[in-house]
Amino acid sequence: MELRHLRYFIVVAEQLHFRRAAKLLNISQPPLSNQIKYLEEEIGVQLLIRNNKEVKITPAGQHFLEAARACIANLDKEIEFTQRIAQGKEGAISIGFSGTMSFHLIPIIVKDFKRHHPGVDIRLQQLTTYDQIVGLIHGTIDIGFLVSPVADKRIESLVILEERFIACLPKSHHLADADHVIDVSVLCDENWVMTPRSAGHGYYDAIMSLCKDHGFMPNVIQTAQEQQTLVALVAAEMGITLLPHSAKYIKNEHVVYKDISSDVKKISSMAWNPNLLTDTAGFFIQYIKQGLKAGTIE
Numbered sequence: 001m002e003l004r005h006l007r008y009f010i011v012v013a014e015q016l017h018f019r020r021a022a023k024l025l026n027i028s029q030p031p032l033s034n035q036i037k038y039l040e041e042e043i044g045v046q047l048l049i050r051n052n053k054e055v056k057i058t059p060a061g062q063h064f065l066e067a068a069r070a071c072i073a074n075l076d077k078e079i080e081f082t083q084r085i086a087q088g089k090e091g092a093i094s095i096g097f098s099g100t101m102s103f104h105l106i107p108i109i110v111k112d113f114k115r116h117h118p119g120v121d122i123r124l125q126q127l128t129t130y131d132q133i134v135g136l137i138h139g140t141i142d143i144g145f146l147v148s149p150v151a152d153k154r155i156e157s158l159v160i161l162e163e164r165f166i167a168c169l170p171k172s173h174h175l176a177d178a179d180h181v182i183d184v185s186v187l188c189d190e191n192w193v194m195t196p197r198s199a200g201h202g203y204y205d206a207i208m209s210l211c212k213d214h215g216f217m218p219n220v221i222q223t224a225q226e227q228q229t230l231v232a233l234v235a236a237e238m239g240i241t242l243l244p245h246s247a248k249y250i251k252n253e254h255v256v257y258k259d260i261s262s263d264v265k266k267i268s269s270m271a272w273n274p275n276l277l278t279d280t281a282g283f284f285i286q287y288i289k290q291g292l293k294a295g296t297i298e
Contacts (some may be wrong), residue, residue, distance in 0.1 A: 088283025103249030129200030188216035191239035
């Protein structure tokens with residue numbers, strides 16, 4: 001028995017007319033009759049009663065019709081699901097993200113993608129840029145949202161966000177009430193708290209370059225991996241720091257955020273390892289690229 005026998009039988013049983021059924025199936029009537037006869041012989045049951053005037057379905061044929069419909073419908077469903085897996089529309093993605101992306105960009109991206117593609121299971125991990133690169137190389141994550149640049153040639157990336165830096169100051173700081181843009185050079189004698197360079201070269205180097213442009217290198221007295229921790233250290237009056245603009249989402253009543261006189265930007269990218277890319281991860285990347293092009297992700 002072949003699937004075509006089931007499809008042939010369903011059409012004949014629904015039409016109860018071999019000529020009409022043959023026309024719908026785009027085959028000639030004699031072969032169709034032979035195929036139905038073969039099917040009946042195969043299962044050892046008469047499914048249709050036919051004579052020169054009419055075609056009737058037997059009780060056994062009626063049951064088999066429902067079974068054949070269910071079988072074809074289930075198979076079509078499984079075929080569609082299999083195709084969706086191959087297209088990347090079903091499956092799972094492991095995504096790494098760093099810093100303030102968790103406050104703005106990642107929620108927007110994940111919410112939008114899940115709304116359109118609920119069949120994809122997204123698994124999120126907050127990781128430093130360094131740990132994301134390691135994860136992409138070894139395949140423990142599929143996609144990374146990290147700070148550019150990515151030096152490892154095995155990794156491809158796409159810029160998705162550029163944002164200016166702001167100063168994070170203790171509320172007791174003498175510049176906390178300033179109603180003007182702060183010149184970075186006036187922060188030269190401050191104690192600083194920062195993420196270590198090992199957590200992500202791009203982020204660290206951008207701040208160092210920014211300070212150097214204003215004639216000094218910051219006196220870093222304390223480091224922390226997470227930007228939330230840096231804000232807590234500033235709140236404890238351990239020092240000051242510079243954060244990307246999206247860090248304003250980190251609420252702390254003991255700190256203030258101030259605009260600064262610099263055009264240096266933190267550049268965030270989506271990164272992946274093309275040699276380990278799954279169908280689902282590839283589909284996700286294309287979705288983000290289309291969103292950036294259409295302006296729906298920003």
